[in-house]
Amino acid sequence: MVSSLTAVLFDLDGTLLDGDAAWRSGVDRMRERCPDVSRENALNAWEVAFNEHFHRYLAGEMTMTDCQAARMRTWAEVTGAKVPEGTELEWFEDYQSGYAAGWVAYDDVSACLKDLGGSRLGVITNGDSVQQRAKLAALGLTDAFDAVVASGDIGIAKPDPRIFRLAAERLQVAPERCAFIGDLYETDALAAAAVGMTGIWLDRGAAPLPGTASSPVVRIASLSELPPLLKAR
Numbered sequence: 109m110v111s112s113l114t115a116v117l118f119d120l121d122g123t124l125l126d127g128d129a130a131w132r133s134g135v136d137r138m139r140e141r142c143p144d145v146s147r148e149n150a151l152n153a154w155e156v157a158f159n160e161h162f163h164r165y166l167a168g169e170m171t172m173t174d175c176q177a178a179r180m181r182t183w184a185e186v187t188g189a190k191v192p193e194g195t196e197l198e199w200f201e202d203y204q205s206g207y208a209a210g211w212v213a214y215d216d217v218s219a220c221l222k223d224l225g226g227s228r229l230g231v232i233t234n235g236d237s238v239q240q241r242a243k244l245a246a247l248g249l250t251d252a253f254d255a256v257v258a259s260g261d262i263g264i265a266k267p268d269p270r271i272f273r274l275a276a277e278r279l280q281v282a283p284e285r286c287a288f289i290g291d292l293y294e295t296d297a298l299a300a301a302a303v304g305m306t307g308i309w310l311d312r313g314a315a316p317l318p319g320t321a322s323s324p325v326v327r328i329a330s331l332s333e334l335p336p337l338l339k340a341r
């Protein structure tokens with residue numbers, strides 16, 4: 109049981125769902141069409157394409173389909189893969205099938221959620237509502253949460269404070285009595301802290317450490333650190 113906190117909210121991709129494994133699985137499926145493109149090149153380019161376009165979908169500046177086509181076009185430009193004009197969505201479908209086949213939870217998720225039994229639990233995730241819920245189902249976590257808020261449901265994405273406040277409202281808990289855990293320092297942890305939540309940055313080891321001496325967020329390296337940390341607060 110959590111002492112002064114009564115609700116614990118999680119990001120999904122990269123926090124509960126092993127995002128790297130899913131990306132690898134999706135990119136490997138695309139590479140079946142262009143085996144000359146190395147896996148490293150393909151993965152780096154996929155990140156470039158994601159960073160270039162996905163925020164525009166989240167901001168409502170383009171549809172999901174247009175975003176998928178744009179990501180594929182950029183990926184082709186960066187890797188040099190021959191993706192004929194007009195076939196971008198076919199390629200994306202290949203990616204999507206490999207990506208969905210790679211949806212697995214990190215090893216530390218199930219024990220963490222079990223240890224937090226007794227708290228209200230929620231998810232705040234940036235992405236398409238149907239896809240994000242399909243991910244939770246693939247992870248066997250559909251019934252694990254009292255509230256799931258996907259940016260695609262409401263047209264508001266993290267780090268906008270309104271999505272954090274809305275999730276707290278759905279759990280009927282004041283933001284000050286919520287902890288939010290995510291793998292992105294600014295978009296997740298800092299943004300949650302800005303609305304009065306306990307912002308927790310899950311740094312699974314990939315990211316360099318920003319100056320944390322004066323940071324309002326707590327840093328953990330694994331979800332196994334979460335239950336004891338919250339009990340102590």
Ligand SMILES: [Mg+2]
Nearest residue numbers: 119121122291
């Ligand atoms: Mg994430």
